[in-house]
Amino acid sequence: MSTPATSLDHDEDRSTARSTALDGNAVAGLLWDLFGEESTTTVGTCAHCGSSGVLAETVVYVQGPGVVIRCRGCDGVLVVVVERRGVRCVDVLGYATLGAGSSAGA
């Protein structure tokens, strides 16, 4: 019976967080480090909802202990990057495809 309220609170939290989120342009340097080339125009397909888009248009949170990249369509987590003692731990868990056959957005 508390489900609707909980869900609403969650949405409000997410909406507040989203109002401070940036986009993939803000982590262009980090993406370059990770993939070895300019990657904001790389197209990926979200494994959660199937939508595709360039990394520049993803929702990016940089204010936590790491960087979290989410899908603009469904808010699913696409990439998590955490740095610890100079070593970067990269989890590209939310992309079904990334870069393969990308031709748009250049």
Place this chain on the structure above:
Amino acid sequence: MVGTVEETPRARTLVLDVPGWSGHRAGQHVDVRLTAEDGYRAQRAYSIASAPDDPHLALTVERLDDGEVSPYLVDELRVGDELELRGPIGGYFVWDGSSDAPVLLVAGGSGVVPFRAMLRHHVAAGDGAPVRLLHSARSLDEVIYRDELAELAEESSVDVRITLTRTWPSSWDGLRGRIDAATLAEAAWPASDNPLTFVCGPTGLVEAVAAALVGQGHDPARIKTERFGPTGS
């Protein structure tokens, strides 16, 4: 750093002589890295304010009062000091100055910085595409590049519209209030002209502008966005 320009009480342009600079595209940015004496490092991304055709690289930085990097760049850095840069970075939010369709640039606050690079490059390239800049600032004092934009509007085909959101002089005959659906219905090119649109500013402004334009029938694939804000890293 070879020169500075005070743009507003909170924003300063840093003019840099960068040995070996490979050139850039209008709209790209650089990462600026500061290293403290104890080895602590902080890095931030700043849009490039100069056109590819300009002799020096310029960055315009707005001071965030609780920032780690911007107060140093705006208030402390002196001509002759060196800065550690990496770039140019980014390949999405760029415009090479020419277009076969009308172009709309929508800026909130210091979101106008990459647009200065684009507009200078557009004028230098002699491209005839109609270009309109819709620029929102809190007050007249906080309009970055105010004089240059006025000159641009006077001497080129670029249409500049400034809206002041908090205070305005009694003589102000420009727009007032935040950029909203009504502002865009008036200032945006008709969706049927298939315009190219760039939006740069704080997240809230970018989201509101992009949503309003899509609501007015604009093709989301022709709207490029860049959000900025304080970073925690």
